[in-house]
Amino acid sequence: MFVLKGIGASAGIAAGRVVARAADTALPAEPPPGDRRQEAARFAAALAESRRQLTEIAQAVRRQAGEREAQIFAAHLAMLEDPLLAGAIRAYIERDGLAAGQAVERAVAELAARFLALPDALLRSRADDIRDLGARLLRNLRGRADPAHAAGHAAGAVLCAEDTTPSEIASLDTEQELGVVTERGAVNSHAAILARALGIPLVIGVSGALSRLRAGELVIVDGASGEVLVEPDQETLARYAGRRQIRTATGGDDSPAVTLDGFRVELAANIGSVKEAAAALAAGAEAVGVLRTEFLFLDRTAPPSEEEQFQAYAAVLRALAPRRVVIRTADIGGDKEAAYLALPSLQSGLRTPHSTFRTGENPALGLRGIRLSLRQEEMFRTQLRALLRAAPFGNLAILLPMVCDVSEVRRTKELIGSVQADLQRFDLGPWTSDLGRVSVGVMVETPAAAVLAAELAEQADFLSIGTNDLTQYVLAADRTDQAVAEWYQPLHPAVLRLVATTVDAANRAGKWAAICGEVAADALAAPLFVGMGVRELSMAPASIPAVKQAIRRWRKADAEVLLSEALKSKEAAEVIELLSRLTAD
């Protein structure tokens, strides 16, 4: 083992195998220059493609890291079109007759040199942004893909390069590329800022890294100390593994829940107010699986204003950024009443002769969730506007409760589109006009939705299975009625089979599935969900550490075997016995 010393630019620990990325010099030769008009057209096409790529990166970064980080790429877009860059390149082509590639190289070199001559270190590092843009233009002129995409790195890689760029960091697949080591760079570079926002360990300034690290070597990257430990011995590996353990013991463990064979389950928190966001973070939640918005709507005499909602959503999104926050649209009705909706003046419009707002005997089967939202369109539009306005403050996903089929999803998406168009009309310009696409998920809690999961997964960006309601509907057992409590069994095979086919439908459609009912917090049941391929378990924050421990004891392959056994069970007691027996030994 030996240790290379650099500068820690983004904290965190990554252990993986070295993948070297040589400097981007191996570009294919430029085609022979055409006439000035042809070269100008080639440059115009490369510029347009670069603009498209940067817009895409900005959207992805906005989702993963937040608005501030996305602004880096908005600034890149502005630099790209700047008279001193695009303008200079055009002049070199049209006035001086240079080939497009030569014109880009000259303009970038000159501009970078001017920045490097500035006294301020932060401004000097803008030379890197300009070179990043230049490299992108050259790749697009020559029809080459992004190096980060082209490389197709193996899972568990540590990327080692002379230097990195903001766009490279933004394009890393964080499931596969665990950390980055570079020979050059600056702690305040945009690349480093992004690495910190995305939680990617980064060590810069490791001199000779490319010649001293060989591809395939195992390294530990310590982004806090700036050390790169090459081919660590068992003791060192154990020490670093131990550091994670220590964090677990203190409860603030934010390392992921991964099975012994590498399947990762995101552990998220269910929260019902802005205040609970802090508890979610303290418990090590990686995301919020459901923010119930009823707290804004209940116990009051009038519905909340757009501004009040916007403030609440933005506060939660900001507190948890860059983590994803799934905000569920109002699920009023059922056992949650809002007095102002029962006013006769409001009611008369939406009442049939036999149904009042709270459908007396059977509210769980009444006008609730998305049904009510689509009936009360003005109230729903207000909520959607507040959500979309808050979206740039963090990583928002919208979840629709009580869906039965795709018609409700389609109608909601139309409303979102129309609200988005309204918002854009009042917008200031390119910085915020492109809100990105907010992902929309469907809550699977009616048996209809579970049966039609494949169709819903086509329309939705994700499925979140609400096992509380699903259980009560499948087993026809009111979960608020003590008399039928013994029929309310979330681990009943009838429920489990529906959950399993729903998860399967999501995975087949390439969407992710989450479980957000109380059973997600049941450490005993965790291997069943691992076996199904559930990507997120969302629960009360306090349950996260125990479920994390449970997941870490399992291999996904074994969990799949366990699941297939459980799905064969004829009654809930058999499932529970199976789980207890396996967890005991």
Place this chain on the structure above:
Amino acid sequence: MVSRAVTILNRTGLHARPAALFAQAAGRFSSAVRVLKGSQQADARSVLALMLLAAGQGMEVTIEAEGEDEEAAVAALAEMLQSDFDQA
């Protein structure tokens, strides 16, 4: 033509992000706007030219505008430099 000398109060001066916001704001006026610092000058719509001024907090620059909305442009942009417009 309207011109006004302003001391930059924005904490990070005219670096990438503030420069981009400033250039964007300048682009909303029809007047031609320039920012002068000592012997250097920059087209206010050019992010890169603005950054090359290396205008940090506490430095004095002059904003010059010429065109129909020159008064409004200078007023708005001067105000921008005197606030923490990047911190919104």
